[in-house]
Amino acid sequence: MKLLRKTNISYLVLAIPLFAVGAIFLFMHLRSVIDEDVNEELYVDKLRIVRQIESGEPPPQLYPLIEVNKTDVSKTIQYQFSDTVMLDPVENEYDPFRQLYSVAQINDSYYEIIVRTPLLDTEDLYSAIGVSIGALLIILLAGILIINHFISKSIWKPFYKNLEKLKGFSLNDNGSLEIEPSSIHEFRELNQVIGDLTDRVTHDYMMQKEFTENASHELQTPLTIILSKLEMAIGKGDLNPEQASRIVPAYEAARRLSKLNQALLLLTKIENNQYSERNEISINELVKKTIEANKEKIEALNIIVNYQAENEVTLNINPSLAEMLVNNLTGNAIKHNLKENGHIWIEISDHQLIIKNTGTASEIERETMFQRFKKDNPSSPSLGLGLSIIKKICELNDFEISYSHQNDIHKLQIIFELPSKNLQ
Amino acid sequence: MKILIIEDEKDIRETIAEFLSNEGYICESAGDYDTAEEKLYLYRYNVVILDITLPGGNGLELLKELKKDHHETGVLIVSAKNSLDDKIAGLDLGADDYIAKPFHLAELNSRIKALIRRQFFKGADSIDFNEVKILPDNKEVFVLDNPIELTKKEFDLLLYFITNKNRVLTKEALAEHMWGDNIDQADNFDFLYTHIKNLRKKIVHAGGKDYLKTVYGMGYKFSDH
Numbered sequence: 001m002k003l004l005r006k007t008n009i010s011y012l013v014l015a016i017p018l019f020a021v022g023a024i025f026l027f028m029h030l031r032s033v034i035d036e037d038v039n040e041e042l043y044v045d046k047l048r049i050v051r052q053i054e055s056g057e058p059p060p061q062l063y064p065l066i067e068v069n070k071t072d073v074s075k076t077i078q079y080q081f082s083d084t085v086m087l088d089p090v091e092n093e094y095d096p097f098r099q100l101y102s103v104a105q106i107n108d109s110y111y112e113i114i115v116r117t118p119l120l121d122t123e124d125l126y127s128a129i130g131v132s133i134g135a136l137l138i139i140l141l142a143g144i145l146i147i148n149h150f151i152s153k154s155i156w157k158p159f160y161k162n163l164e165k166l167k168g169f170s171l172n173d174n175g176s177l178e179i180e181p182s183s184i185h186e187f188r189e190l191n192q193v194i195g196d197l198t199d200r201v202t203h204d205y206m207m208q209k210e211f212t213e214n215a216s217h218e219l220q221t222p223l224t225i226i227l228s229k230l231e232m233a234i235g236k237g238d239l240n241p242e243q244a245s246r247i248v249p250a251y252e253a254a255r256r257l258s259k260l261n262q263a264l265l266l267l268t269k270i271e272n273n274q275y276s277e278r279n280e281i282s283i284n285e286l287v288k289k290t291i292e293a294n295k296e297k298i299e300a301l302n303i304i305v306n307y308q309a310e311n312e313v314t315l316n317i318n319p320s321l322a323e324m325l326v327n328n329l330t331g332n333a334i335k336h337n338l339k340e341n342g343h344i345w346i347e348i349s350d351h352q353l354i355i356k357n358t359g360t361a362s363e364i365e366r367e368t369m370f371q372r373f374k375k376d377n378p379s380s381p382s383l384g385l386g387l388s389i390i391k392k393i394c395e396l397n398d399f400e401i402s403y404s405h406q407n408d409i410h411k412l413q414i415i416f417e418l419p420s421k422n423l424q
Numbered sequence: 425m426k427i428l429i430i431e432d433e434k435d436i437r438e439t440i441a442e443f444l445s446n447e448g449y450i451c452e453s454a455g456d457y458d459t460a461e462e463k464l465y466l467y468r469y470n471v472v473i474l475d476i477t478l479p480g481g482n483g484l485e486l487l488k489e490l491k492k493d494h495h496e497t498g499v500l501i502v503s504a505k506n507s508l509d510d511k512i513a514g515l516d517l518g519a520d521d522y523i524a525k526p527f528h529l530a531e532l533n534s535r536i537k538a539l540i541r542r543q544f545f546k547g548a549d550s551i552d553f554n555e556v557k558i559l560p561d562n563k564e565v566f567v568l569d570n571p572i573e574l575t576k577k578e579f580d581l582l583l584y585f586i587t588n589k590n591r592v593l594t595k596e597a598l599a600e601h602m603w604g605d606n607i608d609q610a611d612n613f614d615f616l617y618t619h620i621k622n623l624r625k626k627i628v629h630a631g632g633k634d635y636l637k638t639v640y641g642m643g644y645k646f647s648d649h
Binding site: 217220221223224225227228229231232234235236237239241244245248251252255258293296297300301 | 529
């Protein structure tokens with residue numbers, strides 16, 4: 001729920017009972033004011049009638065407003081106010097009246113004097129108050145909504161802008177977050193915290209990347225020493241079988257370690273954006289070149305390669321990475337192919353490259369196959385970094401990569417330009 | 425042939441020096457920028473193996489100095505960084521070749537020999553091994569003076585073997601030389617076996633001896649004893 005909506009609802013929840021209490025209070029107060037006024041009026045009326053009778057005129061009669069009757073018995077009640085409902089003979093309906101009942105002694109005779117005045121209908125009063133209060137409530141809420149709308153437009157604007165910026169924030173972009181300034185204290189504080197946080201995270205991330213790269217570099221030298229020493233020992237060719245059985249596995253393991261290190265270094269370099277130089281590269285040419293370079297492997301495994309290009313696709317991409325991408329894809333298609341009668345289909349069409357190859361289903365889940373160190377067969381000497389490198393290159397260039405497997409055919413699809421980007 | 429090895433890591437320097445001495449080169453070495461600068465000023469070398477990261481200065485600066493006075497010296501850059509920038513900068517400054525750490529000694533040897541061939545024999549030189557003769561520039565191979573037809577890969581393989589004759593070459597070093605240092609791809613040596621088999625067959629068929637020996641569990645050796 002949006003903050004604005006939440007506050008609006010809170011206002012509403014608070015305003016309704018407040019206004020209801022207000023309405024009741026208003027009603028009661030009005031009622032007592034009216035009663036007092038009416039009582040006074042009735043009392044004055046009674047006094048007028050008494051004076052009229054004293055002056056010898058006949059007692060007035062105006063039913064139901066004035067009733068004067070001669071009475072014989074003196075009564076203790078001097079006067080009494082009450083509410084009553086009487087039938088109005090003119091309108092022929094029952095209406096509420098306020099009445100003053102009094103007994104007065106005038107010129108030795110006792111008179112019973114009743115004066116009434118029609119009261120405002122209670123229901124009418126209720127509805128009048130209800131309507132006014134309701135209207136007030138609606139006007140107030142509408143006012144709040146309008147004010148909030150303008151507040152959100154002006155005061156919240158930097159907040160929403162910053163939110164968008166934060167959403168788009170990526171450690172890989174190397175740029176620090178530029179936060180919109182705000183005059184609101186709370187927002188200023190939030191901006192400060194976000195600024196500090198992103199700066200710190202960026203700094204830590206840089207440090208870590210730098211560390212990975214430095215560590216990989218530092219590893220190269222001892223590895224070179226190990227490898228060259230072992231190679232010297234092997235190269236002489238005078239090892240006896242026992243020595244060979246110790247040295248050769250050590251050499252192979254060191255070789256593997258070195259390759260692993262190089263692959264990790266490559267991934268770090270791609271992440272560090274060290275392959276920033278870009279040229280126009282024809283994917284068609286690159287694919288043809290790669291097939292040619294792998295011709296012998298392909299022939300040795302009796303793989304039939306089908307290459308189809310609908311049109312020429314050129315990309316603005318780093319040449320080394322483009323080569324690595326196509327090379328890795330082709331290499332995978334060869335490596336994970338069937339032992340015999342294998343096929344590879346390479347298709348280039350409108351901004352996409354599809355590489356399909358025959359091969360048994362992979363045991364790796366589709367979601368995890370682009371992760372580092374995931375491999376089909378845990379005991380294989382492969383590093384399990386090939387697809388991670390492919391993925392990283394795709395990410396760097398905003399390519400969309402997807403994998404599927406159907407009827408013993410692996411399919412890797414790379415879309416170079418997303419349709420949504422064309423629309424923008 | 426005199427070679428200067430400029431490399432700050434003592435172990436690497438000594439291993440390279442030992443290896444190249446065994447190959448018949450006269451080797452000298454320098455462990456830092458100043459020593460290297462002094463040696464280059466005092467003596468002439470046919471080949472300089474130059475590490476880019478040096479204590480006391482950048483190897484690329486040294487390369488600049490070197491190329492000013494000694495045009496004929498071949499320079500092979502060695503870098504742990506394996507970065508494209510270093511490679512491009514080095515080659516732009518006149519280096520003849522570039523090799524990234526960690527490298528195979530056999531590969532280093534083959535690069536140095538190729539460099540010397542280009543530099544001093546302009547490729548016109550022939551490489552002989554008993555009845556086998558290679559003309560590297562024309563990519564031609566003769567066995568008992570009869571030309572034999574080799575594919576490009578087989579030719580590369582033979583040249584690599586003869587350059588590193590009498591040494592056991594591991595299948596990793598061979599595969600890397602043939603197909604480059606393709607990360608995560610070199611776990612299949614079947615292609616290598618096929619090429620070696622074909623090469624052996626072609627030489628023997630033309631009347632040559634079978635010099636290609638399998639060293640069990642380790643790799644291959646091109647040798648006549």
